[in-house]
Amino acid sequence: LRIYVASKNNHKIEEIKLVIPEFVMLETVDWEVDVEETGETFIENSIIKAIEYGKEIGQPVIADDSGLSIDVLGGFPGVMSARYLEDASYVEKMESILQLMRNYEERSARFVCAATYFNPIKNFLISVEGYVEGTISREIRGDKGFGYDPIFIPKGYDKTFGELGEEVKKVISHRSVAFRKLFDALVKVGEI
Ligand code: ITT
Numbered sequence: 001l002r003i004y005v006a007s008k009n010n011h012k013i014e015e016i017k018l019v020i021p022e023f024v025m026l027e028t029v030d031w032e033v034d035v036e037e038t039g040e041t042f043i044e045n046s047i048i049k050a051i052e053y054g055k056e057i058g059q060p061v062i063a064d065d066s067g068l069s070i071d072v073l074g075g076f077p078g079v080m081s082a083r084y085l086e087d088a089s090y091v092e093k094m095e096s097i098l099q100l101m102r103n104y105e106e107r108s109a110r111f112v113c114a115a116t117y118f119n120p121i122k123n124f125l126i127s128v129e130g131y132v133e134g135t136i137s138r139e140i141r142g143d144k145g146f147g148y149d150p151i152f153i154p155k156g157y158d159k160t161f162g163e164l165g166e167e168v169k170k171v172i173s174h175r176s177v178a179f180r181k182l183f184d185a186l187v188k189v190g191e192i
């Protein structure tokens with residue numbers, strides 16, 4: 001069974017592949033258009049991406065909208081995670097966040113992932129969310145994973161996702177939780 005993935009982020013695609021059922025083949029889409037993410041929530045943006053890509057290719061697609069939400073910063077960068085300091089590197093983005101948080105002892109945060117499946121043939125859509133709770137480290141640590149992984153310490157560990165890498169992310173990450181939930185639901189309703 002082929003399902004297309006409405007994402008241009010290869011790190012995400014690789015992580016989704018770690019948790020999808022064996023009988024599902026994930027296909028990438030060559031599409032130059034950058035879908036405008038105008039939603040205020042992860043769920044809204046994942047729905048926007050799934051519907052735009054689904055309409056474009058006329059086949060079932062999945063989309064992922066995700067980000068880091070830091071409590072003392074009012075949920076920031078949240079849905080702005082990819083767009084924060086647009087042209088800066090992730091090291092610069094993470095340094096900027098550590099700087100914003102330098103005076104805070106309270107460092108709780110979570111990664112959130114909204115996963116949406118859209119089948120344009122049946123006009124069927126389903127969305128779920130996954131979370132992983134944790135804290136923001138005092139410095140950048142590790143070079144595994146991607147994005148903000150080197151400053152996020154998941155609850156129950158003393159290392160960052162940047163140090164822990166895929167072995168741990170595939171079990172507890174926001175993305176693995178969300179996509180396991182999504183595929184369980186799709187099996188349950190008989191969609192796949
Ligand atoms: P697509 O929209 O093409 O899927 P994107 O990277 O633009 O790719 P988002 O708009 O959902 O996707 O932004 C997600 C950002 O949140 C991502 O670029 C990272 O900065 C951050 N992020 C999400 N999941 C993460 C993870 O597992 N580890 C580290 N950072 C993550």
